[in-house]
Amino acid sequence: MSTPFLHARLDVPGRLHATVTADAGDVVAVVGPNGAGKTTLVRCLAGLLPDSGELTVDGRSWSTPHALPRDRRVGHVVQGRDLFPHLSARENVAFGLRARGVDRRTARARATTELERLGVGALADRRPHQLSGGQAQRVAIARALVTEPRLLLLDEPFTGLDVGVAATLRVELARHLASYDGVVVLVTHDAVDALTLGTRMVVLEDGRVAQTGTPTEVAARPRTDHVARLVGLNLVAAADGAGLLAFRPSAVTLSPTEPSGSARLRWAGQVSQLTPYGDGVRVGVRTSTGQDLIADVTAAAVAELLLQPGTPVWASTKETAVVRYPVDA
Amino acid sequence: MTARSPLGRAPALLWVPALVAVVFLVVPLVALVVATPWASFIDDLRTPEVRAALWLSLRTSLATVVACALVGTPLAWVLARVEFRGRGLVRALVTVPLVLPPVVAGVALLAALGRSGLLGAPLRDATGLTLPYTTAAVVLAHTFVALPFYVISVEGALRSAGEAFDEAAAVLGATRWHTFRRVTLPLALPGVVAGGVLAWARSLGEFGATVTFAGNYPGTTQTMPSRIYAVYLDDPAAARTLAMILLLASVGVLLLLRNRWLTPGAAA
Known part of the structure:
Protein backbone atom coordinates (compact mmCIF):
# COMPACT_ATOMS: atom_id res chain seq x y z
CA MET A 1 0.00 0.00 0.00
CA SER A 2 1.51 3.32 -1.00
CA THR A 3 1.47 6.33 1.33
CA PRO A 4 -1.09 8.92 0.36
CA PHE A 5 0.11 12.31 -0.92
CA LEU A 6 -1.17 13.95 2.25
CA HIS A 7 -1.19 12.09 5.50
CA ALA A 8 -1.87 14.24 8.54
CA ARG A 9 -2.54 13.06 12.06
CA LEU A 10 -2.84 16.37 13.86
CA ASP A 11 -2.91 16.70 17.59
CA VAL A 12 -3.38 19.95 19.49
CA PRO A 13 -4.37 19.16 23.07
CA GLY A 14 -7.92 20.27 23.81
CA ARG A 15 -8.47 21.66 20.33
CA LEU A 16 -7.84 19.18 17.56
CA HIS A 17 -7.40 15.43 17.14
CA ALA A 18 -7.90 14.74 13.48
CA THR A 19 -6.55 12.48 10.80
CA VAL A 20 -6.82 13.64 7.22
CA THR A 21 -5.52 11.84 4.15
CA ALA A 22 -5.76 12.76 0.50
CA ASP A 23 -4.29 11.83 -2.86
CA ALA A 24 -2.63 14.16 -5.33
CA GLY A 25 -5.26 16.30 -7.04
CA ASP A 26 -7.78 15.96 -4.22
CA VAL A 27 -9.73 18.93 -2.94
CA VAL A 28 -10.54 18.24 0.69
CA ALA A 29 -13.52 20.30 1.78
CA VAL A 30 -13.46 20.82 5.55
CA VAL A 31 -16.79 21.78 7.07
CA GLY A 32 -18.05 22.09 10.61
CA PRO A 33 -19.62 24.56 13.00
CA ASN A 34 -17.71 27.56 14.35
CA GLY A 35 -15.11 26.49 16.86
CA ALA A 36 -14.91 22.94 15.48
CA GLY A 37 -11.21 23.36 14.73
CA LYS A 38 -11.23 24.10 10.99
CA THR A 39 -8.85 27.03 11.18
CA THR A 40 -6.73 25.22 13.76
CA LEU A 41 -6.37 22.36 11.28
CA VAL A 42 -5.28 24.70 8.50
CA ARG A 43 -2.82 26.52 10.75
CA CYS A 44 -1.28 23.22 11.85
CA LEU A 45 -0.81 22.18 8.24
CA ALA A 46 0.88 25.52 7.50
CA GLY A 47 3.13 25.11 10.53
CA LEU A 48 1.78 28.25 12.18
CA LEU A 49 0.51 26.33 15.20
CA PRO A 50 2.59 23.78 17.04
CA ASP A 51 1.10 20.30 17.11
CA SER A 52 2.34 16.92 18.22
CA GLY A 53 1.24 14.80 15.31
CA GLU A 54 2.54 13.38 12.10
CA LEU A 55 2.44 15.12 8.79
CA THR A 56 3.70 13.75 5.50
CA VAL A 57 3.25 15.59 2.23
CA ASP A 58 4.42 14.28 -1.11
CA GLY A 59 6.73 11.74 0.49
CA ARG A 60 8.37 14.19 2.90
CA SER A 61 7.80 14.43 6.60
CA TRP A 62 7.02 17.92 7.85
CA SER A 63 6.66 16.77 11.44
CA THR A 64 9.90 14.86 12.15
CA PRO A 65 11.83 17.06 12.29
CA HIS A 66 9.29 19.86 12.62
CA ALA A 67 9.48 22.00 9.48
CA LEU A 68 9.13 25.77 9.83
CA PRO A 69 6.35 27.37 7.75
CA ARG A 70 8.95 28.81 5.36
CA ASP A 71 10.42 25.36 4.71
CA ARG A 72 7.05 23.79 3.92
CA ARG A 73 5.74 24.17 0.44
CA VAL A 74 2.38 25.57 1.40
CA GLY A 75 0.09 28.14 -0.10
CA HIS A 76 -2.22 29.80 2.38
CA VAL A 77 -5.19 31.95 1.47
CA VAL A 78 -7.01 33.17 4.54
CA GLN A 79 -10.41 34.66 4.98
CA GLY A 80 -10.21 38.42 5.00
CA ARG A 81 -7.29 40.34 3.65
CA ASP A 82 -3.69 39.57 4.37
CA LEU A 83 -2.10 40.99 1.25
CA PHE A 84 0.84 43.19 2.22
CA PRO A 85 -0.71 46.67 2.18
CA HIS A 86 2.54 48.45 1.33
CA LEU A 87 3.24 46.39 -1.79
CA SER A 88 1.55 46.40 -5.19
CA ALA A 89 -0.35 43.33 -6.37
CA ARG A 90 2.66 42.29 -8.46
CA GLU A 91 5.09 42.76 -5.57
CA ASN A 92 2.77 40.78 -3.34
CA VAL A 93 2.79 37.86 -5.77
CA ALA A 94 6.54 38.15 -6.36
CA PHE A 95 7.22 38.19 -2.60
CA GLY A 96 7.29 34.42 -2.14
CA LEU A 97 9.59 33.97 -5.12
CA ARG A 98 11.96 36.72 -3.94
CA ALA A 99 11.97 35.21 -0.45
CA ARG A 100 13.03 31.90 -1.97
CA GLY A 101 15.90 33.48 -3.83
CA VAL A 102 14.44 34.00 -7.30
CA ASP A 103 16.01 37.06 -8.94
CA ARG A 104 13.97 40.23 -9.18
CA ARG A 105 13.35 40.20 -12.91
CA THR A 106 12.24 36.56 -13.06
CA ALA A 107 10.07 36.99 -9.97
CA ARG A 108 8.31 40.00 -11.49
CA ALA A 109 7.74 38.21 -14.79
CA ARG A 110 6.31 35.12 -13.12
CA ALA A 111 4.14 37.27 -10.85
CA THR A 112 2.74 39.10 -13.85
CA THR A 113 1.98 35.83 -15.64
CA GLU A 114 0.24 34.41 -12.57
CA LEU A 115 -1.87 37.56 -12.14
CA GLU A 116 -2.89 37.34 -15.78
CA ARG A 117 -3.82 33.70 -15.34
CA LEU A 118 -6.18 34.73 -12.55
CA GLY A 119 -7.64 37.53 -14.65
CA VAL A 120 -6.18 40.44 -12.67
CA GLY A 121 -3.13 41.20 -14.84
CA ALA A 122 -4.36 44.74 -15.47
CA LEU A 123 -4.33 45.47 -11.74
CA ALA A 124 -0.70 44.46 -11.15
CA ASP A 125 0.43 47.93 -10.09
CA ARG A 126 -2.41 48.57 -7.66
CA ARG A 127 -2.06 48.46 -3.92
CA PRO A 128 -4.41 46.12 -2.00
CA HIS A 129 -6.59 49.01 -0.77
CA GLN A 130 -7.31 49.89 -4.40
CA LEU A 131 -8.70 46.41 -5.10
CA SER A 132 -12.22 45.14 -4.57
CA GLY A 133 -12.75 42.13 -2.35
CA GLY A 134 -12.93 39.73 -5.29
CA GLN A 135 -9.86 41.21 -6.97
CA ALA A 136 -7.88 41.09 -3.74
CA GLN A 137 -8.83 37.45 -3.27
CA ARG A 138 -7.65 36.63 -6.80
CA VAL A 139 -4.31 38.31 -6.05
CA ALA A 140 -4.08 36.32 -2.82
CA ILE A 141 -4.71 33.09 -4.71
CA ALA A 142 -2.09 34.06 -7.32
CA ARG A 143 0.37 34.81 -4.51
CA ALA A 144 -0.22 31.36 -3.04
CA LEU A 145 -0.11 29.46 -6.36
CA VAL A 146 2.98 31.13 -7.83
CA THR A 147 5.27 29.41 -5.34
CA GLU A 148 4.01 26.03 -6.62
CA PRO A 149 2.92 24.72 -3.22
CA ARG A 150 2.38 21.02 -2.65
CA LEU A 151 -0.43 21.86 -0.25
CA LEU A 152 -2.84 24.70 -0.94
CA LEU A 153 -4.83 25.86 2.08
CA LEU A 154 -7.93 27.94 1.37
CA ASP A 155 -9.54 29.15 4.59
CA GLU A 156 -13.01 30.39 3.66
CA PRO A 157 -11.82 32.04 0.45
CA PHE A 158 -15.27 33.34 -0.47
CA THR A 159 -16.29 34.72 2.89
CA GLY A 160 -17.01 38.43 2.83
CA LEU A 161 -17.43 38.61 -0.94
CA ASP A 162 -20.61 39.66 -2.67
CA VAL A 163 -22.74 36.70 -3.70
CA GLY A 164 -22.20 37.26 -7.42
CA VAL A 165 -18.45 37.77 -7.01
CA ALA A 166 -18.18 34.62 -4.91
CA ALA A 167 -20.07 32.62 -7.52
CA THR A 168 -17.79 33.79 -10.36
CA LEU A 169 -14.67 33.18 -8.32
CA ARG A 170 -15.89 29.71 -7.38
CA VAL A 171 -16.25 28.76 -11.04
CA GLU A 172 -12.80 30.13 -11.88
CA LEU A 173 -11.22 28.49 -8.89
CA ALA A 174 -12.69 25.15 -9.93
CA ARG A 175 -10.95 25.56 -13.28
CA HIS A 176 -7.58 26.41 -11.71
CA LEU A 177 -7.83 23.61 -9.19
CA ALA A 178 -8.55 21.08 -11.93
CA SER A 179 -5.01 21.53 -13.26
CA TYR A 180 -3.41 21.65 -9.81
CA ASP A 181 -1.48 18.52 -8.90
CA GLY A 182 -1.03 19.04 -5.16
CA VAL A 183 -3.67 18.72 -2.46
CA VAL A 184 -6.13 21.52 -1.70
CA VAL A 185 -7.63 21.87 1.75
CA LEU A 186 -10.70 24.08 1.49
CA VAL A 187 -12.36 25.29 4.67
CA THR A 188 -15.89 26.43 3.98
CA HIS A 189 -19.21 27.32 5.52
CA ASP A 190 -21.03 26.73 2.31
CA ALA A 191 -22.38 23.38 1.14
CA VAL A 192 -22.16 24.60 -2.47
CA ASP A 193 -18.36 25.07 -2.14
CA ALA A 194 -17.96 21.60 -0.70
CA LEU A 195 -20.18 19.95 -3.30
CA THR A 196 -18.86 21.80 -6.37
CA LEU A 197 -15.16 21.98 -5.53
CA GLY A 198 -14.55 19.10 -3.16
CA THR A 199 -13.48 15.59 -4.04
CA ARG A 200 -13.43 14.61 -0.38
CA MET A 201 -15.24 15.99 2.59
CA VAL A 202 -14.11 16.09 6.20
CA VAL A 203 -16.69 17.06 8.81
CA LEU A 204 -15.14 18.41 11.98
CA GLU A 205 -16.98 18.69 15.24
CA ASP A 206 -15.39 19.57 18.58
CA GLY A 207 -11.93 19.13 17.09
CA ARG A 208 -12.61 15.60 15.87
CA VAL A 209 -13.48 14.17 12.50
CA ALA A 210 -17.19 13.35 12.69
CA GLN A 211 -17.51 12.08 9.12
CA THR A 212 -15.49 11.66 5.94
CA GLY A 213 -16.41 10.61 2.45
CA THR A 214 -17.09 12.04 -0.96
CA PRO A 215 -19.21 15.18 -0.80
CA THR A 216 -22.12 13.32 -2.41
CA GLU A 217 -22.02 10.57 0.19
CA VAL A 218 -21.78 13.01 3.07
CA ALA A 219 -24.54 15.20 1.69
CA ALA A 220 -26.87 12.23 1.19
CA ARG A 221 -26.21 10.68 4.58
CA PRO A 222 -25.12 13.44 6.95
CA ARG A 223 -24.15 12.28 10.39
CA THR A 224 -24.15 15.63 12.15
CA ASP A 225 -26.85 18.26 12.54
CA HIS A 226 -24.44 20.83 11.16
CA VAL A 227 -24.00 19.07 7.82
CA ALA A 228 -27.70 18.20 7.64
CA ARG A 229 -28.49 21.90 7.95
CA LEU A 230 -25.77 22.77 5.41
CA VAL A 231 -27.27 20.50 2.80
CA GLY A 232 -30.84 21.28 3.83
CA MET B 1 -19.11 80.78 19.05
CA THR B 2 -19.97 77.14 19.58
CA ALA B 3 -22.61 75.01 18.02
CA ARG B 4 -25.41 74.46 20.50
CA SER B 5 -25.30 70.94 21.82
CA PRO B 6 -28.57 69.05 21.88
CA LEU B 7 -27.61 68.03 25.43
CA GLY B 8 -27.61 71.65 26.65
CA ARG B 9 -25.05 74.24 27.67
CA ALA B 10 -21.55 73.23 28.83
CA PRO B 11 -21.50 73.79 32.62
CA ALA B 12 -19.38 76.71 33.87
CA LEU B 13 -17.78 74.37 36.39
CA LEU B 14 -16.12 72.63 33.48
CA TRP B 15 -15.44 75.30 30.94
CA VAL B 16 -14.06 77.95 33.32
CA PRO B 17 -11.24 75.72 34.66
CA ALA B 18 -10.64 74.61 31.08
CA LEU B 19 -10.14 78.25 30.10
CA VAL B 20 -7.74 78.75 33.02
CA ALA B 21 -5.69 75.77 31.83
CA VAL B 22 -5.48 77.13 28.29
CA VAL B 23 -4.44 80.60 29.48
CA PHE B 24 -1.85 79.07 31.80
CA LEU B 25 -0.33 77.06 28.95
CA VAL B 26 -0.43 79.76 26.32
CA VAL B 27 0.54 82.96 28.21
CA PRO B 28 4.20 82.05 28.90
CA LEU B 29 4.72 81.17 25.26
CA VAL B 30 3.15 84.43 24.09
CA ALA B 31 5.27 86.29 26.65
CA LEU B 32 8.38 84.64 25.27
CA VAL B 33 7.49 85.66 21.73
CA VAL B 34 6.84 89.23 22.90
CA ALA B 35 10.01 89.39 25.01
CA THR B 36 12.28 88.02 22.32
CA PRO B 37 14.59 90.80 21.14
CA TRP B 38 13.63 90.37 17.51
CA ALA B 39 15.72 93.39 16.42
CA SER B 40 18.91 91.64 17.44
CA PHE B 41 17.64 88.13 16.78
CA ILE B 42 19.82 87.45 13.75
CA ASP B 43 22.87 89.10 15.33
CA ASP B 44 22.45 87.03 18.51
CA LEU B 45 22.37 83.91 16.38
CA ARG B 46 25.70 84.86 14.82
CA THR B 47 27.75 84.91 18.01
CA PRO B 48 30.28 82.06 18.06
CA GLU B 49 28.97 80.62 21.36
CA VAL B 50 25.39 80.45 20.12
CA ARG B 51 26.44 78.99 16.81
CA ALA B 52 28.55 76.42 18.59
CA ALA B 53 25.66 75.49 20.87
CA LEU B 54 23.23 75.30 17.94
CA TRP B 55 25.61 73.17 15.90
CA LEU B 56 26.30 70.85 18.84
CA SER B 57 22.60 70.47 19.62
CA LEU B 58 21.90 69.63 16.00
CA ARG B 59 24.67 67.03 15.79
CA THR B 60 24.00 65.38 19.14
CA SER B 61 20.24 65.24 18.63
CA LEU B 62 20.64 63.61 15.23
CA ALA B 63 23.23 61.19 16.62
CA THR B 64 20.73 60.38 19.37
CA VAL B 65 18.03 59.54 16.84
CA VAL B 66 20.46 57.28 14.97
CA ALA B 67 21.51 55.56 18.21
CA CYS B 68 17.85 55.06 19.18
CA ALA B 69 17.03 53.59 15.77
CA LEU B 70 20.00 51.22 15.83
CA VAL B 71 19.31 49.64 19.21
CA GLY B 72 15.73 50.75 19.91
CA THR B 73 14.17 49.23 16.80
CA PRO B 74 15.51 45.72 17.58
CA LEU B 75 14.46 46.10 21.22
CA ALA B 76 10.95 47.14 20.21
CA TRP B 77 10.75 44.15 17.85
CA VAL B 78 11.89 41.72 20.56
CA LEU B 79 9.34 43.15 23.02
CA ALA B 80 6.56 42.99 20.43
CA ARG B 81 7.32 39.66 18.78
CA VAL B 82 9.33 37.34 21.03
CA GLU B 83 7.74 35.66 24.00
CA PHE B 84 10.23 35.10 26.79
CA ARG B 85 10.21 34.92 30.55
CA GLY B 86 10.58 38.31 32.14
CA ARG B 87 9.37 40.23 29.10
CA GLY B 88 7.10 42.32 31.32
CA LEU B 89 10.01 43.06 33.64
CA VAL B 90 12.25 44.12 30.75
CA ARG B 91 9.53 46.41 29.42
CA ALA B 92 9.09 47.97 32.86
CA LEU B 93 12.85 48.50 33.28
CA VAL B 94 13.14 50.02 29.83
CA THR B 95 10.45 52.56 30.62
CA VAL B 96 11.95 53.67 33.95
CA PRO B 97 13.94 56.53 32.35
CA LEU B 98 10.60 57.95 31.17
CA VAL B 99 9.71 58.91 34.71
CA LEU B 100 13.22 59.30 36.11
CA PRO B 101 14.27 62.89 36.94
CA PRO B 102 16.94 63.76 34.33
CA VAL B 103 19.47 64.75 37.02
CA VAL B 104 19.13 61.27 38.50
CA ALA B 105 19.75 59.86 35.03
CA GLY B 106 22.97 61.92 34.86
CA VAL B 107 24.13 60.70 38.27
CA ALA B 108 23.30 57.10 37.30
CA LEU B 109 25.26 57.45 34.06
CA LEU B 110 28.25 58.78 36.02
CA ALA B 111 27.99 55.80 38.36
CA ALA B 112 28.07 53.46 35.39
CA LEU B 113 30.33 55.21 32.90
CA GLY B 114 32.22 57.76 35.01
CA ARG B 115 36.00 57.55 35.42
CA SER B 116 35.66 55.20 38.36
CA GLY B 117 32.22 53.87 37.36
CA LEU B 118 31.07 50.29 37.09
CA LEU B 119 31.92 50.11 33.38
CA GLY B 120 33.88 53.36 33.14
CA ALA B 121 36.82 52.17 35.27
CA PRO B 122 37.53 48.99 33.29
CA LEU B 123 37.04 50.94 30.07
CA ARG B 124 39.64 53.52 31.17
CA ASP B 125 42.05 50.79 32.29
CA ALA B 126 41.71 48.93 29.03
CA THR B 127 41.71 51.77 26.52
CA GLY B 128 42.54 54.97 28.37
CA LEU B 129 39.21 56.44 27.25
CA THR B 130 36.99 58.37 29.62
CA LEU B 131 33.49 59.31 28.58
CA PRO B 132 32.25 62.04 30.92
CA TYR B 133 32.52 65.63 29.74
CA THR B 134 32.86 64.65 26.09
CA THR B 135 30.51 65.12 23.17
CA ALA B 136 30.00 61.36 23.21
CA ALA B 137 28.72 61.72 26.77
CA VAL B 138 26.11 64.20 25.55
CA VAL B 139 24.85 61.66 23.04
CA LEU B 140 24.87 58.91 25.68
CA ALA B 141 22.88 61.05 28.11
CA HIS B 142 20.39 62.02 25.41
CA THR B 143 20.01 58.45 24.21
CA PHE B 144 19.42 57.30 27.78
CA VAL B 145 16.45 59.62 28.22
CA ALA B 146 15.12 59.45 24.64
CA LEU B 147 15.33 55.70 24.00
CA PRO B 148 12.22 54.77 26.05
CA PHE B 149 10.08 57.18 24.02
CA TYR B 150 11.36 55.65 20.82
CA VAL B 151 10.94 52.04 21.96
CA ILE B 152 7.40 52.57 23.21
CA SER B 153 6.35 54.29 20.01
CA VAL B 154 7.85 51.62 17.75
CA GLU B 155 6.63 48.71 19.87
CA GLY B 156 3.11 50.12 19.68
CA ALA B 157 3.36 50.37 15.92
CA LEU B 158 4.69 46.81 15.63
CA ARG B 159 1.89 45.48 17.79
CA SER B 160 -0.85 47.30 15.92
CA ALA B 161 0.54 46.09 12.59
CA GLY B 162 -0.16 42.61 13.92
CA GLU B 163 1.42 39.26 13.28
CA ALA B 164 -0.87 38.20 10.42
CA PHE B 165 1.48 39.75 7.85
CA ASP B 166 4.51 38.13 9.49
CA GLU B 167 2.73 34.79 9.23
CA ALA B 168 1.82 35.37 5.61
CA ALA B 169 5.46 36.16 4.85
CA ALA B 170 6.67 33.04 6.69
CA VAL B 171 4.31 30.77 4.77
CA LEU B 172 5.54 32.39 1.55
CA GLY B 173 9.04 31.22 2.46
CA ALA B 174 10.59 34.33 4.02
CA THR B 175 13.10 34.11 6.86
CA ARG B 176 12.39 36.19 9.93
CA TRP B 177 15.07 38.72 8.92
CA HIS B 178 13.67 39.01 5.40
CA THR B 179 10.20 39.42 6.92
CA PHE B 180 11.45 42.11 9.29
CA ARG B 181 13.10 44.09 6.51
CA ARG B 182 10.43 43.71 3.84
CA VAL B 183 7.20 43.52 5.80
CA THR B 184 7.35 44.30 9.51
CA LEU B 185 9.48 47.42 9.39
CA PRO B 186 7.79 49.07 6.39
CA LEU B 187 4.39 48.53 8.02
CA ALA B 188 5.63 50.04 11.28
CA LEU B 189 7.27 52.98 9.54
CA PRO B 190 4.82 55.64 10.77
CA GLY B 191 5.57 54.56 14.34
CA VAL B 192 9.30 54.55 13.63
CA VAL B 193 9.12 58.08 12.27
CA ALA B 194 7.00 59.27 15.19
CA GLY B 195 9.41 57.62 17.62
CA GLY B 196 12.35 59.25 15.89
CA VAL B 197 10.77 62.70 16.04
CA LEU B 198 9.90 62.19 19.72
CA ALA B 199 13.44 61.08 20.50
CA TRP B 200 14.81 64.06 18.59
CA ALA B 201 12.59 66.50 20.49
CA ARG B 202 13.50 64.90 23.80
CA SER B 203 17.18 65.13 22.91
CA LEU B 204 16.95 68.75 21.81
CA GLY B 205 15.49 69.81 25.15
CA GLU B 206 17.59 67.57 27.40
CA PHE B 207 19.35 69.50 30.14
CA GLY B 208 19.54 67.76 33.54
CA ALA B 209 21.23 64.53 32.53
CA THR B 210 23.49 66.34 30.09
CA VAL B 211 24.96 68.90 32.52
CA THR B 212 25.39 66.22 35.17
CA PHE B 213 27.07 63.62 33.00
CA ALA B 214 28.64 65.71 30.23
CA GLY B 215 29.06 69.12 31.82
CA ASN B 216 28.59 72.50 30.19
CA TYR B 217 31.68 73.26 28.11
CA PRO B 218 31.18 75.51 25.09
CA GLY B 219 31.98 73.70 21.87
CA THR B 220 32.10 70.15 23.24
CA THR B 221 29.17 69.64 25.62
CA GLN B 222 27.26 72.92 25.73
CA THR B 223 23.97 72.27 23.96
CA MET B 224 21.23 74.87 23.48
CA PRO B 225 19.47 74.30 26.82
CA SER B 226 22.83 74.34 28.61
CA ARG B 227 23.71 77.58 26.86
CA ILE B 228 20.41 79.15 27.93
CA TYR B 229 21.11 78.15 31.51
CA ALA B 230 24.69 79.48 31.32
CA VAL B 231 23.87 82.90 29.91
CA TYR B 232 20.52 83.66 31.50
CA LEU B 233 21.83 85.59 34.53
CA ASP B 234 24.25 87.72 32.51
CA ASP B 235 22.31 88.20 29.33
CA PRO B 236 18.57 87.50 29.55
CA ALA B 237 18.02 88.83 26.04
CA ALA B 238 20.34 86.25 24.49
CA ALA B 239 18.71 83.56 26.59
CA ARG B 240 15.30 84.56 25.21
CA THR B 241 16.62 84.36 21.68
CA LEU B 242 17.90 80.86 22.32
CA ALA B 243 14.67 79.87 24.03
CA MET B 244 12.74 81.18 21.05
CA ILE B 245 14.74 78.94 18.73
CA LEU B 246 13.90 75.92 20.83
CA LEU B 247 10.25 76.95 20.91
CA LEU B 248 10.22 77.14 17.13
CA ALA B 249 11.82 73.70 16.94
CA SER B 250 9.18 72.29 19.30
CA VAL B 251 6.35 73.76 17.27
CA GLY B 252 7.98 72.21 14.22
CA VAL B 253 7.89 68.81 15.93
CA LEU B 254 4.25 69.28 16.77
CA LEU B 255 3.45 70.10 13.15
CA LEU B 256 5.35 66.99 12.03
CA LEU B 257 3.29 64.85 14.39
CA ARG B 258 -0.01 66.64 13.97
CA ASN B 259 -1.63 63.87 12.01
CA ARG B 260 -0.82 61.40 14.75
CA TRP B 261 -1.67 63.30 17.90
CA LEU B 262 -3.59 66.43 17.15
CA THR B 263 -6.42 64.60 15.46
CA PRO B 264 -8.71 63.07 18.08
CA GLY B 265 -8.89 59.33 17.71
CA ALA B 266 -5.87 59.12 15.42
CA ALA B 267 -3.42 58.36 18.24
CA ALA B 268 -1.66 55.03 17.93
Missing part, protein backbone atom coordinates in the same frame (compact mmCIF):
# COMPACT_ATOMS: atom_id res chain seq x y z
CA LEU A 233 -31.92 17.91 5.18
CA ASN A 234 -33.78 16.96 8.32
CA LEU A 235 -31.79 14.57 10.45
CA VAL A 236 -33.29 12.65 13.36
CA ALA A 237 -32.30 9.63 15.37
CA ALA A 238 -34.52 6.63 14.69
CA ALA A 239 -37.02 5.98 17.46
CA ASP A 240 -35.68 2.46 18.00
CA GLY A 241 -32.15 3.86 18.37
CA ALA A 242 -31.00 1.97 15.32
CA GLY A 243 -29.51 4.60 13.09
CA LEU A 244 -30.26 7.97 11.63
CA LEU A 245 -33.09 9.14 9.42
CA ALA A 246 -32.62 11.85 6.81
CA PHE A 247 -35.41 13.40 4.78
CA ARG A 248 -36.07 16.49 2.71
CA PRO A 249 -37.98 19.48 4.08
CA SER A 250 -40.34 19.16 1.10
CA ALA A 251 -41.32 15.66 2.26
CA VAL A 252 -42.61 17.00 5.56
CA THR A 253 -46.33 17.61 5.95
CA LEU A 254 -47.74 19.87 8.63
CA SER A 255 -51.20 19.30 10.11
CA PRO A 256 -53.15 20.72 13.06
CA THR A 257 -54.01 17.28 14.46
CA GLU A 258 -52.17 13.97 14.70
CA PRO A 259 -52.05 12.49 11.22
CA SER A 260 -53.46 9.02 10.72
CA GLY A 261 -51.85 6.19 8.82
CA SER A 262 -49.24 3.83 10.18
CA ALA A 263 -46.73 4.47 7.42
CA ARG A 264 -45.92 7.93 8.69
CA LEU A 265 -43.31 9.18 11.10
CA ARG A 266 -44.76 11.94 13.22
CA TRP A 267 -43.72 14.53 15.76
CA ALA A 268 -45.80 16.94 17.84
CA GLY A 269 -44.28 20.39 18.21
CA GLN A 270 -44.53 24.11 17.78
CA VAL A 271 -43.70 26.41 14.92
CA SER A 272 -40.39 28.14 15.76
CA GLN A 273 -39.92 30.32 12.70
CA LEU A 274 -41.21 31.08 9.22
CA THR A 275 -39.03 32.31 6.35
CA PRO A 276 -39.82 32.79 2.66
CA TYR A 277 -38.20 30.03 0.61
CA GLY A 278 -38.49 29.89 -3.15
CA ASP A 279 -42.21 30.03 -4.02
CA GLY A 280 -43.24 28.83 -0.59
CA VAL A 281 -42.39 29.11 3.05
CA ARG A 282 -39.77 27.27 5.10
CA VAL A 283 -41.24 26.46 8.49
CA GLY A 284 -39.05 25.62 11.45
CA VAL A 285 -40.70 23.20 13.88
CA ARG A 286 -39.38 22.44 17.32
CA THR A 287 -40.69 19.07 18.42
CA SER A 288 -41.75 18.25 21.96
CA THR A 289 -38.60 16.14 22.19
CA GLY A 290 -36.45 19.19 21.44
CA GLN A 291 -35.61 18.29 17.87
CA ASP A 292 -35.52 21.01 15.21
CA LEU A 293 -37.16 20.09 11.90
CA ILE A 294 -37.73 22.12 8.78
CA ALA A 295 -40.71 21.80 6.47
CA ASP A 296 -41.17 23.47 3.09
CA VAL A 297 -44.83 24.21 2.52
CA THR A 298 -46.87 26.45 0.25
CA ALA A 299 -47.93 29.93 1.29
CA ALA A 300 -51.53 28.71 0.97
CA ALA A 301 -50.87 26.00 3.55
CA VAL A 302 -49.41 28.55 5.96
CA ALA A 303 -52.54 30.68 5.62
CA GLU A 304 -54.88 27.71 5.92
CA LEU A 305 -53.18 26.36 9.05
CA LEU A 306 -52.84 29.89 10.53
CA LEU A 307 -49.17 29.18 11.17
CA GLN A 308 -47.15 31.63 13.20
CA PRO A 309 -44.36 31.19 15.72
CA GLY A 310 -45.75 29.25 18.67
CA THR A 311 -48.56 27.53 16.77
CA PRO A 312 -48.83 23.85 17.82
CA VAL A 313 -48.53 21.54 14.80
CA TRP A 314 -47.87 17.96 13.88
CA ALA A 315 -45.03 17.32 11.46
CA SER A 316 -45.04 14.03 9.62
CA THR A 317 -43.34 12.32 6.71
CA LYS A 318 -43.80 9.10 4.80
CA GLU A 319 -41.46 6.20 5.58
CA THR A 320 -40.73 5.96 1.87
CA ALA A 321 -39.31 9.51 1.81
CA VAL A 322 -36.79 8.72 4.56
CA VAL A 323 -33.25 7.47 4.11
CA ARG A 324 -32.29 5.29 7.04
CA TYR A 325 -28.65 4.51 7.76
CA PRO A 326 -26.55 3.34 10.67
CA VAL A 327 -24.82 5.91 12.90
CA ASP A 328 -21.29 4.81 12.19
CA ALA A 329 -21.24 3.15 8.82
